[in-house]
Amino acid sequence: MTKRHQLALATALVAALALGASGCSDTKKGSAGGGAGGVNPAAANDGLTIGGTPAKGGTLTVLSNQDFAHLDPARNWVMPTMDFGTRLLYRTLVTFKAEPGKGGSELVPDLATDLGTPSNGGRTWTFTLKEGLKYEDGTAIKAADIKYNVERSFAPDLTGGPDYAAQYLAGTEGYKGPLQGKHLDSVKTPDDRTIVFELKRPVAEFSATTTLPTFAPVPQAQEKGPLYDARPFSSGPYKIESYDRDKKLVLVRNEHWDPKTDSVRKAYPDKFVVVMGLKGGQIDDRIIAGEGADASTVEWANMRPESAPKVLPKPEIKKRLLAESQGCTTMLNLNNSRAPFNDPKVREAMQYAVDKEAVVTAGGGPALTEVATSYLPPALAGGKQSDPLKIAPAGDPAKAKELLKAAGKEGLKVTFSVSTGDKGRAEAIQQGLARAGVEVVIDTVDPGAYYDVIGDLSTTPDMSLSGWCPDYPSGSTWLPFVFDGRTIKPKGNQGNNSQFRDDATMKRIDEINAMADAKEANQAWRDLDVAIMAKSPSVPLFLERKPLLVGPNIAGAFGHPVWVGQIDYATVGLKDPAKSQG
Template identity: 35%
Template sequence: MGSSIYSISSLSRRGFLRGAGVGATVAVLSACGANERSVTSSATPTKGGTLTVLTSDTDINWDPGRSQGMAVTSLALVHRRLTSWRIVQGKEAKVVPDLATDTGKASNGGRTWTFTLKDGLVAEDGSPITSTQIRHGVERTFTASLAGGLGYHKTLLDGTSGYTGPYKGQHLKSIETPDDKTIIFHLKAPFGDWPWIVSMPAFAPVPLGDNPTTYTRKPVASGPYRVADYKQGVAATLKRNPKWTPSSDDVRTALPDTIVFSLGQESSVVAQRLIDDSADDHNSFGADMAPPARLPQVTSNPQAKARLAVGSAGPLQYLAINVERVKDIKVRQAIAYAVDRKAAATALGGEIGAAPATTYITPGIPGRQEYNLYPESTEKAQKLLNGTNVGQLVLLVSNDEGTMALAQAVGQALQKANLSVKINPVENETWVEKVTQSDGSDYDLTIASWNPDYPSANANLQPLFASSEIGSGGFNLGRYHNAEVDKMLSDVAALPMDEAKEKWAQIDRRIAQDVPVVPLVYRRNAFLHGSGVSGFFVNPFPAYPNYLVVGAQGR
């Protein structure tokens, strides 16, 4: 489910660092203090006009069954779900009702969840939005041709083994629709984060009788916008959906009359256009992160700098230690003490590029607690290693510029602690295979990035540290297996969200004691927008703009 963390039209949790600028730009960026500016646009929110989203993507998939998109990006303009996220500047993300009247009622010890739809919901084609359409939307994700979307529900719902979708008349017994407004989900085990799960694209209504091969181009909208025109590789144009009722929707402001996704745009060219802020570009923003090579030009220009939204933190970049090869915990602790997080941040552009990281749970996630078990100390690292023959450590990394810069910073810090490190750069596809599919024999250390799919600490911790996530495409890159931690993860996942918050922080610290991963930095995502764009800000989570509240206006 991987994709670059630089594009947000198809965001996923597994982001691999791409093209982070290094070298001459670092000193300039650090000195400019771009992150000191407000991260929100100053334009007055105005209803109407055309908003343009400039993206390097050459295609946008509008089929919710195949989407990995977050609840605040492109797909959510067209498709509503049972719940959504309330993203307010400076506040933690909150799960809120969307199509449903509430965030779900749990019963049967947390194994059963019931949702009731709001009154008067109507789709773009004039048909009532029903519980059966939502069930169909979920069931069709089990069809082989619709693989690739976020699939948490596939492992959480009961009785899904062998199920291949609804198109031959088969339905999941674990999803009940006793009437048009009620939908009931039966889970394999209690899961307190289910209200977050039903905010994912799969829980958008899809009318029965859809054609799964063409629905990505001709979706039936439940949100404030419909896909009015689509030109492959050129543009996707959204127009207002007249059947959408603002009184039923608390998260979408739907300010622009038209939203145009301009496809296949080169990010450096986009940055220059937004710096110039001429013609229609004043009502545009970049879907991709601002290229680091352009940032000195941005920060030296007061007008452009005022239109650079920079998050205070974001996705976690980390050093995974293969515990099956680096078995001595004292060696792993020494690595943690030896790592120079400030040098790692500098490698990614200084203050504007990244912030030093000390926890696995990322900023902006409810329940996160700040701590640092291993503050930088080369002396402590050397003391722990005294008399230990570690041998040469192989640091396997994807060979893109940003990851290589991090690898060099990590290697230099470990060498100061008398650890020998061999950096082994490979193509990204090879890296993914070696760290997620193989037996882990090719590396002692590796560098990766993680952005959770939804705002829960469970989405930070379970994918990275549950033993079930070792190999077979899982992302437990430290190959960490601890029965105590597995039980803690399972037990806390069963709790209601409010009860789980503090316990997630405790698990974060417990895992850190075993040092399967060393946090390096929280990536600071930076995005440019035109002077006519309103409601544009970047929170620590999701670390990307909230498309649902962005507006445009004339000069």
């Protein structure tokens, strides 16, 4: 699934990160979300902004090892790309504040005048558009254009995007999009500035749902089907000047974007250039050196392992390393559908048997990884993970043995599939479980095939590693995807990799989804997180940060907490535009 957390940096990265921080005496962070103190210099820019306030102008270059999966707002469901698209190219009804840390999770109106008005017990949501909104050609943005893009998200030829419209809107059964002229009755536009959504059930956090690219405008006259991916029509501060797939994307100012209508986007640079197809190590070296035009660059993908020793021990370079939390939880999935993990006592034993401290060490130590103590990440749990089981980070093998003996399952032998890059973490898990008498047979799978293997019920192993990131700060974007048994598919299973089917959990999911009060629902998700932990369908392992380097001429850069720590493109710019040589 495109929003699914791609597990981990490679094992080499984590080793290099540990090496890079080894010269410091205070690198250890308080272990296991337990609140212990300690300074973490490797994550010194967590929640902070690099470089002060940018100046207006210049060219900011993004160095990338890859092209975007999709820029079409109906198809964009990769978290960093949602940041790029919704901050630069198109606007949505509602968006998130451009602030580092917890403030970035706050909702603010974007195209809409407010966060929407619920009625009919939360089954109807009405939004009014601001006045003066225009596309790149100067034509007015209309409510009908947002309706049209929502409808496009159902088209079979426009796959890959968020499916919340299909989940929430009434009367969508069998709907195949607007390309054949059919439209949804559950999305109404009584005038050019009003859009009304009729939902099949109350959705307390529907305002947050409208931050997704699905709720950006696309005028029907600009429809190009799958070809729209190469040239989305801009409603944001920039428009596409040229796009050579897999090579280069150039964005220039949309002169019809009016900053008076936009409280979030600052649009500091005159131009954004994304250079693609570069090797990760090459990108890091260029930004570390920061010479000439490379001083005005940022990197798209994570810093490479071999670069860590060049960065962490050097204060002048390390201060240009962002390390915001990705907001995702990585788990050891236990296959609940068959023995031995169809036994709750055996699953509980695994919670105690795993040595999470060793897994964190195999992941580079506390520099960029910390122990997870529950499923919901901190952003969905009031800023701090719950810790209902109170298990020490290194585990309790004696307690695990006791539980296994009580279950009559001593001397277990289980299979464990991991992506090749996660072999080091898998071995740490293997060694931890061995303390409790559990023999683990590791099978490494090519990264390109990994999720197909663990998502196919005919090839699912006893254990696997995967993670999940929320689409926006609500438990509704996390627990139902990962632990609702109704989401399990014979092939292409995406979130519920533990194959957890529990009637009480599914019943409670439905009850929370029916709540009209968002505050009540948020607390209910946190309570359900604790309740599911007691049933142990999987073992929460760790939370990761996103390491991103920026050049010495970059200002206003921070990792946004909603978009898995990616740089917030709404506010990034240059200290001295003249130095960008753009």
